[in-house]
Amino acid sequence: MSDPNSPDVAIIGGGPAGSTAAAMLAMAGRRVTLLEKSAHPRFHIGESLLPRNLDILERLGVLEEVRGIGVHKPGAEFVSDRTGRSAAFPFAKALNRSRTHAWQVKRSEFDTLLFANARRRGATMLENTRVTDIRFGAVGERPTVLARDAAGAVLELRPRYLLDASGRDTFLAGRMRVKDSNKYNNTAATYAHFRGVERRGGELDGYISIHLAEDGWFWLIPLPGDIMSIGFVGNQSAWKGRKGSAAELFLARIAGSPTVAARSRGAEIVSEVYSTGNYSYRARQGHGDGYLMIGDAYGFVDPMFSTGVLMAMTSGELGAAAADAWLDDPARGRRLAARTNRELARSMERISWLIYRVNDPVMRSLFMAPRNTLWMRDGIINMLAGNLYGELRAIVPVLAFKTVYQVLSALHRMGLGPAMPEAMPAAPLGAAAAE
Ligand SMILES: Cc1cc2nc3c(=O)[nH]c(=O)nc-3n(C[C@H](O)[C@H](O)[C@H](O)COP(=O)(O)OP(=O)(O)OC[C@H]3O[C@@H](n4cnc5c(N)ncnc54)[C@H](O)[C@@H]3O)c2cc1C
Secondary structure: OOOOOOOOEEEEOOOHHHHHHHHHHHHOOOOEEEEOOOOOOOOOOOOEOOOOHHHHHHHHOOHHHHHHHEEEEOEEEEEEOOOOOEEEEEHHHOOOOOOOOEEEEOHHHHHHHHHHHHHHOOOEEEOOEEEEEEEOOOOOOOOEEEEEEOOOOEEEEOOOEEEEOOHHHOHHHHHHOOEEEOOOOOEEEEEEEEEOOOOOOHHHOOOEEEEEEOOEEEEEEEEOOOEEEEEEEEEHHHHOOOOOOHHHHHHHHHHOOHHHHHHHOOOEEOOOOEEEOOOOEEEOOOEEOOEEEOHHHOEEOOHHHOOHHHHHHHHHHHHHHHHHHHHHOHHHHHHHHHHHHHHHHHHHHHHHHHHHOOOOHHHHHHHHOOOOHHHHHHHHHHHHOOOOOOOHHHHHHHHHHHHHHHHHHHHHHOOOOOOOHHHOOOOOHHHHHHO
């Protein structure tokens, strides 16, 4: 009989990364125990999925279940507070058209579904069980994982391999002091669920809306049951010197954005108001002898392009393959662990190039008037659909977009080049809408 306290793999955290890895390992016939400190269903942010997510959901066997809890999402829309204009990016125009939609989900339901799926596949899934300590022994020795359940009982596991999927708690990276915060993306977010917010109709039905405000941006994500998730992400100056409760500050931000205020007139808040600070980071050392960090436990980038869940599930799948390989052949497992971190790091870098520049008037002008010369627009949509893994066909369009941006930026700095609507003084909404 196998000892339940000595599984092949232990996983810290039952979010998308951990539950994906647990299901994949169980499907590969491995004995896996996942420890989750909370109990599902629980609130979590990260509600807008990307088309590339659908492949993983299919491999997990939960595609139809997720369809049943999601709002169909055929694209992303950017709305300018300066001009009141909207630019649509339909996924059907991406270079890779194998998936032309995604879904938007309440994470409480989505995470419960992924967690239950891993249990159904044979993983041991423990809730209300917080990992409190990890002790690594000599090379080749099993680590000791200490955890505490809701009743205070201590659990001691001796897995052969450990996956850290503890999300922004960054359990291992924090303890090992290998977490590097990104000084170029030091933002904070405030968010809540609302009822009665105006939803987009017609071709934009189901789109996520990204509203570009003066000193940050809003997301408006339509969820089932007339719920709209609204969040504001701003850098430190957007919050500095402002007084009041989180809810008061958030409502003031909404009132200060003409385009978001127009859509949320008469709406009511139906959740707590949440805040998250100190944004992007990455672990310098994300794997080692017998362990690997996946999902947000390894790294996180600003959520403007809704990439977090996709990256978490991608690294959950790659991480499961690395753990599975390590159990039979540690050298191969180490190579796959390095690849898991590398893929995630590269995806984060690719999307960060856009994120760092999103408050720049030249970048905003390009986004608000997308052109398809050299497939630039389709190349950007390709990234927005979650194709972050260096596809050959995307090289020319993305390079063309970056070159156009650099040239226009240089001209803009010299006071030359075309007029940029996003660099003009803000117009009153009424005037813009009437244009
Ligand atoms: C403001 C904001 C908006 C976002 N919007 C989007 C979006 O629209 N789309 C998108 O794709 N992504 C979005 N994201 C990113 C997304 O939330 C994350 O990338 C995603 O949830 C990562 O999944 P994960 O499994 O790595 O971590 P998580 O989902 O955070 O799961 C980690 C789990 O580990 C558990 N845990 C932590 N510590 C311990 C411990 N010691 N012991 C046991 N369990 C533990 C936690 O309880 C949690 O359940 C957003 C993020 C933020 C901050």
